[in-house]
Amino acid sequence: MSDLLQQLEALQEKALAELAQASTTEETRAWYGEYLGRKGQVTALLSGLGQLPREERPVVGKAANQVKMALEAALQQRQEAIALAEMERALEHEHVDVTVPGRRPVVGKYHPTTAALREIVDIFVQMGFQVYDAREVETDAYNFELLNFPPGHPAREMQDTFFTTNPDVILRTHTSPGQIHAMREYAPEPIRVILPGKCYRNEDVTARSEMMFYQVEGLAIGKNITFSDLKGVLLNFANQMYGEGRRIRFRKSYFPFTEPSVEVDVDCILCGAQGCRMCKYTGWLEILGAGMVHPVVLRNGGYDPAVFSGFAFGMGIERQAILKRGIDDIRYFYENDVRFLERVA
Numbered sequence: 001m002s003d004l005l006q007q008l009e010a011l012q013e014k015a016l017a018e019l020a021q022a023s024t025t026e027e028t029r030a031w032y033g034e035y036l037g038r039k040g041q042v043t044a045l046l047s048g049l050g051q052l053p054r055e056e057r058p059v060v061g062k063a064a065n066q067v068k069m070a071l072e073a074a075l076q077q078r079q080e081a082i083a084l085a086e087m088e089r090a091l092e093h094e095h096v097d098v099t100v101p102g103r104r105p106v107v108g109k110y111h112p113t114t115a116a117l118r119e120i121v122d123i124f125v126q127m128g129f130q131v132y133d134a135r136e137v138e139t140d141a142y143n144f145e146l147l148n149f150p151p152g153h154p155a156r157e158m159q160d161t162f163f164t165t166n167p168d169v170i171l172r173t174h175t176s177p178g179q180i181h182a183m184r185e186y187a188p189e190p191i192r193v194i195l196p197g198k199c200y201r202n203e204d205v206t207a208r209s210e211m212m213f214y215q216v217e218g219l220a221i222g223k224n225i226t227f228s229d230l231k232g233v234l235l236n237f238a239n240q241m242y243g244e245g246r247r248i249r250f251r252k253s254y255f256p257f258t259e260p261s262v263e264v265d266v267d268c269i270l271c272g273a274q275g276c277r278m279c280k281y282t283g284w285l286e287i288l289g290a291g292m293v294h295p296v297v298l299r300n301g302g303y304d305p306a307v308f309s310g311f312a313f314g315m316g317i318e319r320q321a322i323l324k325r326g327i328d329d330i331r332y333f334y335e336n337d338v339r340f341l342e343r344v345a
Contacts, residue, residue: 005063011041012067019071019078025086028079035071042068111341113214113333116321117196120216123240124194127233129218132193134178136200140168142177146300148256160202171200175217176257179293179312182219183301188308190222196317210330214317221293221303221310227260230290230311238266238287242324247273249284258291258312269324278323285323288315 015035022028035041042064110118121131143149149156162171178195195217203211220229231250238246246269250262266287268279275281290313295305303310318330332340 005059008063008067011035012070015041015071016074019074022078023082025079025082028075028082032075036068036075042071109341111333112321112325112327113317116317116324117214117216119241120237120315120317120320121194121196123237124216124218126240127192127236129192129194129220132178132182132195134175134181134195134197136172136198137164138170138172138177140170142180143170143172143174146180146297147176148294148296153256162200162202173201174199175215175314176312178217179219179257179297180301183221183298183303187302188304190220190308192220192222194218205331210318210334212334213330216315216317218313219293219310220312221298221301221308223308225309225311227292227311230292230313233311234264234288234290234313241320242266242269248287253289253291255289255291257294257297259294261289261291264288264290264313266323287320287323288313290314 015031018034019028019031022031033040037043109115125131143161144153144156145151161173164170175195175197178193178197182191182193182195196214198212199215200212205211218233220233231248235246235248238248247267249265251265253261253263255261264287265284267273268276268283268285270276270278271283273279273283275283279285290311293310293312298305298308298310318333321327321333322330
């Protein structure tokens with residue numbers, strides 16, 4: 001019996017010494033398995049209790065329980081101390097220094113197309129134009145015939161069209177059909193409107209063309225409106241869009257819905273009109289097409305061409321952004337490359 005009691009005492013001292021060296025919760029769990037678990041040393045030592053005489057068993061059993069209770073109490077105390085230390089280390093590691101400057105949150109930006117559209121709209125609104133929202137799905141009549149594109153007209157081939165299952169219903173190829181809608185809504189009152197929106201053409205996607213793109217159409221109708229009024233509006237637009245001191249030039253062109261028709265250039269803002277790759281070394285950048293509203297279109301819109309006159313213009317929104325920011329590929333606008341969007345936004 002005395003040998004067993006001495007072994008219990010020695011085991012207790014050894015266990016307490018090892019427990020004092022434990023510094024993590026995982027180490028205390030391993031210690032528990034070593035000494036107090038079902039296969040631990042205390043259990044193994046007590047397995048010989050049945051070999052003692054009956055009268056010695058209560059004494060040894062009581063001593064064994066005291067050792068076990070002492071070890072369990074010591075384990076609980078050690079685990080609490082370790083848990084407290086681990087919590088303090090975690091709090092110290094996760095400490096927030098309120099004096100450190102904060103990080104500026106990342107905020108969203110307008111897409112370059114949206115930014116250019118808003119800028120263009122703001123300029124024309126300042127000049128008294130109203131925004132008119134026109135539909136993207138059109139009939140052949142509004143998209144072509146009422147704009148002086150009769151069936152078989154060769155100019156239709158310039159705008160490769162997306163047709164629906166109904167051959168008379170198409171995706172608009174330009175924003176010009178909105179002219180007829182606006183005129184028929186307001187005639188015979190004078191109007192000044194811009195019509196921004198998406199257009200669709202069945203074209204190969206290249207650095208200069210997309211099958212879906214944005215345009216802004218402009219239309220002004222009243223009495224005694226002349227080509228000089230058109231020139232003044234576009235010169236004012238160029239100076240506000242591209243900077244004061246801009247020069248513009250008009251080149252004769254052809255559009256079925258205007259007569260006379262012109263294409264408008266602005267002196268290159270990238271090279272100061274000295275010639276560069278963007279302006280093809282001419283010193284000029286094409287920005288839009290324009291002209292005086294054709295009498296046939298005026299009549300189709302509900303205006304008497306003998307009394308009313310007007311001008312119209314149309315521009316690609318992506319093109320304005322390309323020219324202003326020196327972008328060399330229209331495909332960048334719709335590839336969703338965050339690097340490009342952050343650079344030009």
